[in-house]
Amino acid sequence: MKRALILCLSLQGLSLLPSVGAAHAQTVVDGSDKNASPFVKSTLHMLSTRFAEDHPKFRKITTHSSGDKQVVCGEISLHGSKVPAAENFMPFGATQGEENPLVYEPHTIPAALDFREVNTWINRGADLEDLEEMGCVPEGSYRQYSDHLNTVLQHRKTN
Structure with missing residues (x-):
């Protein structure tokens, strides 16, 4: 998975792939992103970019520390409705300093x-x-x- 990401980023840097728009809205349906750290905002942006065509919605965003690193957890839905049902959400997480959030x-x-x-x-x-x-x-x-x-x-x- 990491190799595929590195390859895509390399190809995009060489202008062999179309670039993704710089701005992707992060829709948090429950307001759990209030006072979000730059790491949380960055994680939501990465997921919004990865799933841009699905217009992801987020909820239940929390953070905690693991050693000296921050961890962000939450749920993401790729369902097309404005406020997806609970069963349409999937857990995600990211550790500060790691390359890619997991879904x-x-x-x-x-x-x-x-x-x-x-x-x-x-x-x-x-x-x-x-x-x-x-x-x-x-x-x-x-x-x-x-x-x-x-x-x-x-x-x-x-x-």
Whole structure:
């Protein structure tokens, strides 16, 4: 993921890709961005730029410290409505000094998985694990995801 971002930024710097407009509005639907630090504003701007075509909406923005770094957590919706329903929001988080904010896009794990899809599902869970380590999702979220995925995989082995 980082390599893709670096490649895109490099190509954009060489004017091989169209540049993204400098201003992207950050719509925070619950006002949780009041008194936001420059780091929080920067994180929201990065996410707004990344998902510009979806006009993201944010809510539940919080910050806390992890060691000597600031962490921002919140929820983002890419749903087109002015005020999206609660189920349309996904958790995100960023650590100061890191390159890219993480967004966990939850997908329902199917009852059976094709062997070729297993790595995709494991990789989806990696973002959830990172968000849990940042303190952006409840402790045990990744374990619950992993246990469910393992149950599906074990079921596949017995069939």
